[in-house]
Each structure stands twice: as C-alpha cells, then as structure tokens.
Amino acid sequence: MxxxxxxxxxxxxxxxxxxxxxxxxxxxxxxxxxxxxxxxxxxxxxxxxxxxxxxxxxxxxxAAAPADVGSGRVHSSDVIVVPQMISEDRISVGRGATLALRCTMCHGARGMSGANTPNLAGQNAESVYKQLRDFQSGHRISEIMAPHVRNLSDQDMRDLAAYYADLPRLAPPPTLVEQLRAPVIVQIGSPMRNIPPCVSCHGGSDRKTASPTLDGEPAQYLHTQLAAFANGTRHNDIHGQMRNVVRQMTPEEIKAVVDYYSRR
Incomplete structure (x- = not known):
C-alpha cells in the first residue's frame, strides 16, 4: 500500500x-x-x-400584514400625484398668499410652524395639494384641518400649494456627501425586512414629486405621524405604503429617522 x-x-x-x-x-x-x-x-x-x-x-x-386599505368608510387617498400638476405662476402664488392668511396661526406667517404642525415653506406643491384634498375628502382625518378645507375649491387648494412651494426653506437640500452621513435606515433601508430607504421616496440631494420633503420638519410632528401610520389612524398613503413600512421599523429606527430629518 x-x-x-x-x-x-x-x-x-x-x-x-x-x-x-x-x-x-x-x-x-x-x-x-x-x-x-x-x-x-x-x-x-x-x-x-x-x-x-x-x-x-x-x-x-x-412583509408584515398588509395595511387594511379598503376597510371601513374611509379609504386610501384617491389623489394621483404626477410631476408639474400644479401651476406655480405668480398669479396662482399671489392668490395662495391671500388664502394662506387663515393658515398663519398654526403654520406660521412664512410657513414655518411650531412643534405640532408641519413646516410648509418650500414643500413640494404636489404634496401640499394632495394633503389638502385628503383632508377635504376625509381620507386624512384632522378635527383642526377639516373645517378649514371644507369650503376650498380645487383651484384654491392648487393656489395654496403653489404659494407654500414658492416660500424659501431655511435649509437647502443635503449634498450627496451629507446624505452619505445619514442613518442607515434613511439612505439604505433594510432590504431583508422589505424597508426601502427613506430617500427613495422623500428625496435627499434630489427632489421627489410624489412624497413630501421631510427636512426640517418638527421632531414631534414627525414622530406623531409615524406613530399614526403604524397604528393605522392615518391611512391616506396610497396602497398602504407608509403603513407597511413603519410597521416593520424598530423604535430605534423611528427615532433615528425623526432625529435626522428634524435636525436638517
């Protein structure tokens, strides 16, 4: 051998x-x-x-159990957001400025609010329009907003959206280098748990049309809205997108998102 x-x-x-x-x-x-x-x-x-x-x-x-989009009297938003759906000409902005006088108590004289209400200055016009439509139709519930939007015409809502989009934001969009320093959940998400990065919808160094800009929004407001999506009390996200995402997130990830965007 x-x-x-x-x-x-x-x-x-x-x-x-x-x-x-x-x-x-x-x-x-x-x-x-x-x-x-x-x-x-x-x-x-x-x-x-x-x-x-x-x-x-x-x-x-x-994924987590899909959001119950179609149950109950109120359904998901029926507003389909497309690029350049709002005319931001000076006439529309001027009419919006007049209409916005009734909004200053909560949203500030120049669209910059306190802790409980969103900053609207420089917000995407399409996003502002969608939220106003949802408040009016009942797709988004608010005892405060409902009486203010009840008698607005569609053109009124478009003019308000154009006005707030025309106002300057306090902070410019983040540069690509700044965006790379964002928390992992913001710039990468968690693919293994079916969580897309926040910037894929809400934008970072680029601008997105379909979703609101979150930079500089009050921390308390952001946390309240994320909690509302998680428990289903806010349901004007088309096809339950936000509800399905937030229900997968940990409390630590939610805090990281709130801290990042509120400090921008």
Missing part, C-alpha cells in the same frame, strides 16, 4: 480527525450565520428555522 493511500485512509486517525474538524467548523459556522444571527437581530417577523435560513441566504421574508 502506497504512502498516499495510507494518508487518506479511514484507518489514519490524523486524516479522520482533520475531516471531522473541518466538518464541525463548517457546521458551527452555518448554525451561527444561518440560525443564530437572524434570531439575534430580534426580528419578530421571522417565522421559524426555515425562514431564518432563507433570510440569511438573501431571500427576503414576507
């Missing part, structure tokens, strides 16, 4: 020991990477051992 045959023989204790050590190391590494690590992240959406292995292997798990 040759030396090589003796080396790779099951009768060779060194060969058997080496194979066992390598197999044991691989098994421990697999258990740590595919089982222990997913559970250690405290992800309550993991549905068992097989789900944990799939997550670790890169297969996204199921």
């Amino acid at each position: 040759s030396g090589s045959e003796q080396l790779f023989s099951l009768k060779n204790p060194w060969f058997v020991g080496s194979v066992a050590a390598v197999a044991g190391t691989a098994l421990v590494a697999a258990l740590v990477g595919f089982v222990w690590m997913p559970y250690a992240q405290n992800d309550k959406s993991i549905g068992g051992l097989w789900d944990a292995i799939c997550r670790a292997a890169g297969a996204p798990g199921p």
Whole structure:
C-alpha cells in the first residue's frame, strides 16, 4: 500500500480527525450565520428555522400584514400625484398668499410652524395639494384641518400649494456627501425586512414629486405621524405604503429617522 493511500485512509486517525474538524467548523459556522444571527437581530417577523435560513441566504421574508386599505368608510387617498400638476405662476402664488392668511396661526406667517404642525415653506406643491384634498375628502382625518378645507375649491387648494412651494426653506437640500452621513435606515433601508430607504421616496440631494420633503420638519410632528401610520389612524398613503413600512421599523429606527430629518 502506497504512502498516499495510507494518508487518506479511514484507518489514519490524523486524516479522520482533520475531516471531522473541518466538518464541525463548517457546521458551527452555518448554525451561527444561518440560525443564530437572524434570531439575534430580534426580528419578530421571522417565522421559524426555515425562514431564518432563507433570510440569511438573501431571500427576503414576507412583509408584515398588509395595511387594511379598503376597510371601513374611509379609504386610501384617491389623489394621483404626477410631476408639474400644479401651476406655480405668480398669479396662482399671489392668490395662495391671500388664502394662506387663515393658515398663519398654526403654520406660521412664512410657513414655518411650531412643534405640532408641519413646516410648509418650500414643500413640494404636489404634496401640499394632495394633503389638502385628503383632508377635504376625509381620507386624512384632522378635527383642526377639516373645517378649514371644507369650503376650498380645487383651484384654491392648487393656489395654496403653489404659494407654500414658492416660500424659501431655511435649509437647502443635503449634498450627496451629507446624505452619505445619514442613518442607515434613511439612505439604505433594510432590504431583508422589505424597508426601502427613506430617500427613495422623500428625496435627499434630489427632489421627489410624489412624497413630501421631510427636512426640517418638527421632531414631534414627525414622530406623531409615524406613530399614526403604524397604528393605522392615518391611512391616506396610497396602497398602504407608509403603513407597511413603519410597521416593520424598530423604535430605534423611528427615532433615528425623526432625529435626522428634524435636525436638517
């Protein structure tokens, strides 16, 4: 029998020991990477051992239970936002400035408010218009806003949106370098939990049309709205997008988002 045959023989204790050590190391590494690590992240959406292995292997798990979009008397928003749907000419801005005089008590003389109401200065016109329409239709519930929007015409709401979009914001949009310093949940999200990055909808160094700009919004207002999406009391997000995202987020991630945008 040759030396090589003796080396790779099951009768060779060194060969058997080496194979066992390598197999044991691989098994421990697999258990740590595919089982222990997913559970250690405290992800309550993991549905068992097989789900944990799939997550670790890169297969996204199921999202949280979809938001109940169609139940009850009030449904999701029916406003479809498209680019340049609001004319921001000077006549429209001027009419909006007159209409906005009734809004100053809560939203400030120049669209900059306090802790409980959103800043509207420099906000996307399409976003302001959508929220006004939703308040009027009842898709977004507010005992304060409802009487103020009840008698507004569609043109009134467009003029108000044009006016607030025309006002300057206190802080310019973040540069690409500044955006890269944002929290992970803001710039990357959590793909394994089906959470897109905040900037994909709300913009960062670029401008998005369909969703509001969040830079500089009061921390208390942001936290209140995220909580409302999470518990379903706010439901004017089309197809439940925000509700499904926020329900996946941890309290620490929500705090990171609020702190980042409120300090911008």
